Amino acid sequence: MPRCWRRSSRAGRSATCDLINNSMMSHNKYVQQDALEKLDLDRVKSVKRAKIPEAQITDHAIGAAFYGQCIGYRTDAFGGRKPESWADFWDTKVFKGGRSMVSPDGDLPELEFALLADGVPMDKLYPLDVDRAFKVLTRLRGDIKKYWDSGPLPGVLLSRQEVTMSTVWDGRLADLQKQGVPVERQLNGMRRQFSGYAIAKGAANIDAAYKLMDFSLRAESQAALVKFFPSNPSSPVAYAKLTDEERNASAGAPKYYDKGFDADVEWWLKNESAVTKRWLEWAR
Missing domain, CATH: 3.40.190.10 (Periplasmic binding protein-like II)
Known part of the structure; x- marks a missing residue:
């Protein structure tokens, strides 16, 4: 299910949300509809630090987690x-x-x-x-x-x-x-199918959207989510921040990753x- 966040609205803008969390496949469909902003990766510093796989970094969306x-x-x-x-x-x-x-x-x-x-x-x-x-x-x-x-x-x-x-x-x-x-x-x-973040075309709060995206993609943030929700982080760095029990419960753990596609x-x-x-x- 897609999730959208926004802090406030501004008259005259067509976007009803700012930051979107949805499947990477859905984001690809949104791109075809010209519904997403092209990302400035310099504004998402956490991507490199979290070592998010290159395959999950596109011009319009960045993968944050997957389900297997x-x-x-x-x-x-x-x-x-x-x-x-x-x-x-x-x-x-x-x-x-x-x-x-x-x-x-x-x-x-x-x-x-x-x-x-x-x-x-x-x-x-x-x-x-x-x-x-x-x-x-x-x-x-x-x-x-x-x-x-x-x-x-x-x-x-x-x-x-x-x-x-x-x-x-x-x-x-x-x-x-x-x-x-x-x-x-x-x-x-x-x-494996990944979900991730994208910014809606015409987002009213684009600076806030970038900040939330950057925060959410941090390895620390991805690891913290695992403690409350059965999530599989896209960041390989996140798994080192989990306990052995938490790590082994995740389908993204290093011991399982090569078993899937x-x-x-x-x-x-x-x-x-x-x-x-x-x-x-x-x-x-």
Whole structure:
């Protein structure tokens, strides 16, 4: 969900907010609509100090955190075994039980997971082989009990034992685990999608927007957020400021990072509409 901040309004300006926190993919769409200011990176000093990855620094937005889409599973469902990969997610003979995957109302279709299950290496995923991905999805279709469209739903389905495995946003199982529900996540092959900050075109309080952006992107600020919210900072420096427990709970921790991949925003911007249309026809 996008978040906007502003301190005050000024007549004659069209922007209804100043600083926007949204997905980097959404920011790319806003750029196409000429809705964002081009950033002056000299006014965001924290970017260099926080060592934010270059891939998350664009002319109009800067990535602050990511969420990882991964496997969630019941730990009591497989006789002590645990799924290690997307191939295991597809293996309903060894890992018995129903599955749940996302619908386009919840997130991007999960073509990458199908390709990983079929043996495509993470560094060879893009451009996605759409035909191959849908063939692999079809192999699992009969075992998919529900397509989820909101973040809490995978946890609900796992809690009710309606499924034994589901795709899930990585931070969504933490509360269930605290309640004693036997669920766990598998981060191998997780898909990372970043969110970040941008300034609205015609922002009335542009100086304040830069100051808040600069503050929010500091490694200290990103680390502090983790203590109150299941966030995965974009700054690698932030993880050194966390306790071992906090760090290991984050999907962005160094021990997990190479297990996942970044969603190719450019590919999805070009292909999301066509893939979604095909997914809707496939899921009927």
